[in-house]
Amino acid sequence: MSANAGLLVGCAFWFLAHGSSWVAAEEPGHRQAKVVEPLIEPMIPDTPQSSNPTAPQDSPGSGLSLFLSNGCGACHTIRGTEACGTIGPDLSHVGSRSAIGAGVLPNTEEAFARFVARPDLFKPGVKMPAFDMLPQTEIQTIARYLKALQ
Amino acid sequence: MTPGSRAEFGTASSNATAEEDAVRVANQPMMIRVKHAVFGAIGLPVVLLLGAWIGFFNVGASSGHWKVTAWFLQLAMRSAVRTYALAVDAPKTLDRRGLPAAAGHFARGCAICHGAPGELRSPAVLRMLPQPPDLALTVGDWTDAQLFRIVKHGIRFTGMPAWPARDRDDEVWAMVAFLRELPKLNPNEYRALAFNGSDATGSDRQPATPDVLSDCTRCHGGDGEGRSEAVPALAGQKEAYLLASLQGYAKGDRTSGFMALPVTGIAPDEMAALARYFAMLPPASGEHDQIPAAVINSGRQIAEAGIPERNVPACDGCHIGSDKNPIYPRLDGQHAAYLEQQLKLFRSESRGGTPFWRIMATAAQRLTDDDIRAVSAYFSKPAEDAQQPP
Numbered sequence: 001m002s003a004n005a006g007l008l009v010g011c012a013f014w015f016l017a018h019g020s021s022w023v024a025a026e027e028p029g030h031r032q033a034k035v036v037e038p039l040i041e042p043m044i045p046d047t048p049q050s051s052n053p054t055a056p057q058d059s060p061g062s063g064l065s066l067f068l069s070n071g072c073g074a075c076h077t078i079r080g081t082e083a084c085g086t087i088g089p090d091l092s093h094v095g096s097r098s099a100i101g102a103g104v105l106p107n108t109e110e111a112f113a114r115f116v117a118r119p120d121l122f123k124p125g126v127k128m129p130a131f132d133m134l135p136q137t138e139i140q141t142i143a144r145y146l147k148a149l150q
Numbered sequence: 151m152t153p154g155s156r157a158e159f160g161t162a163s164s165n166a167t168a169e170e171d172a173v174r175v176a177n178q179p180m181m182i183r184v185k186h187a188v189f190g191a192i193g194l195p196v197v198l199l200l201g202a203w204i205g206f207f208n209v210g211a212s213s214g215h216w217k218v219t220a221w222f223l224q225l226a227m228r229s230a231v232r233t234y235a236l237a238v239d240a241p242k243t244l245d246r247r248g249l250p251a252a253a254g255h256f257a258r259g260c261a262i263c264h265g266a267p268g269e270l271r272s273p274a275v276l277r278m279l280p281q282p283p284d285l286a287l288t289v290g291d292w293t294d295a296q297l298f299r300i301v302k303h304g305i306r307f308t309g310m311p312a313w314p315a316r317d318r319d320d321e322v323w324a325m326v327a328f329l330r331e332l333p334k335l336n337p338n339e340y341r342a343l344a345f346n347g348s349d350a351t352g353s354d355r356q357p358a359t360p361d362v363l364s365d366c367t368r369c370h371g372g373d374g375e376g377r378s379e380a381v382p383a384l385a386g387q388k389e390a391y392l393l394a395s396l397q398g399y400a401k402g403d404r405t406s407g408f409m410a411l412p413v414t415g416i417a418p419d420e421m422a423a424l425a426r427y428f429a430m431l432p433p434a435s436g437e438h439d440q441i442p443a444a445v446i447n448s449g450r451q452i453a454e455a456g457i458p459e460r461n462v463p464a465c466d467g468c469h470i471g472s473d474k475n476p477i478y479p480r481l482d483g484q485h486a487a488y489l490e491q492q493l494k495l496f497r498s499e500s501r502g503g504t505p506f507w508r509i510m511a512t513a514a515q516r517l518t519d520d521d522i523r524a525v526s527a528y529f530s531k532p533a534e535d536a537q538q539p540p
Contacts, residue, residue, distance in 0.1 A: 068473065069474050070468075071467050071474070071509070074456065074463035074464050074466075074513070075463045075467075083467075085456070085467060086456075086458045087462075127461055129508055129509040129513075133506055
């Protein structure tokens, strides 16, 4: 589990190095993203010693846990969660954008699902891999979660 | 009557027809040439085809080639190998880390034709034309580059097959390194290398009772740790990943000549049982080469934070933690040389794998050779807490 802690340390390192307006995100338990979906609880950054591998940070199969388990967090940040990647855009409030996918898609649940499955169809040369090998239901769940990130 | 004499005859006749004659005479040799050519172009192939159809040509191998044919075929084969090998970039020293896997592959994929130390070629094979040579006696005739060329592409019209996987020059070089060892090996040394020692003389050699697991342990070891740096450790790897990888090899979605043979003919339920077996084995905390701390640290940096300015994502975001997708493999404790090779295959988009492999190809795209060395060294060191099951 200290590996996950390592990831947090890695993120913290990045925050420090790129010191930005996000410092508050390091504050334990500070809820940054206004998540509309009631089930979603942001992960509380904890000290490595007390972190317990079996403690659920999120119910399995939920949008956030699918987002994290499939590695979206390696490229995207959602504030208040373990996801702190910086290669793709920050998705903390992606549900409230006027358009997504470099502006070519409307901000709807369905558009999120289509983009995540095959981003290359909407933006040639995109640096995000396609996730169309995931079951459609999982893509839908992730899309619903993203749309709810206001 | 030759055309010449008719021409003389023509000039001797009346002047009135002299001009006509001259034209006819001038055309005649031409017409004869055309007739020959037409016969040559259409008739000869027809005759040859007819001969072949009747069965005039002896395709039997028993009588051997005529001396001149044998000489010509050998010349053509050797010249072609020599010429094409000029384009091969041979490494200065052959990497010996692939020896156990190459020996294991040789025992199953080459020895049936070429024999091996302590195993004579079967009488059936000796009747092949051309005869597959005892390689221990002939490898000295070839340079490394020439052996590479032969093993990679095979030899047309002889039965000598090409390497079973595309884009796996690393495996072909491992086989060349083994062929260089071959003349020095006595039967016991050969068995130890190819059959992982004691299993060699047991039931393993009887094709009637195929014990699938004992085939795997020849290369992956009884403890599932991989018998060399180039053979991956399977012990403690995620079961879903192992199964999906075996299916990938079997379907040809993941390219490896070494794994192509072992997965052929394994039933789906056997495959699932093998994946479960290896996933349950405890990962070892084996001793490791001394790696400079600076290399390990830059590897850890990539693993934990990626290289944002070059679009390299943090590896831990997909590979560390029990909550990750079960198809995403563990890397901690894996052999560094194996990890390096896989990352290079991902980078050149030639690895293939499970249906998820392109995600990894995207992640590996911008890694330099130095990055690959560092991050592989970092993961190969078992983390202090790596003992817990995934």
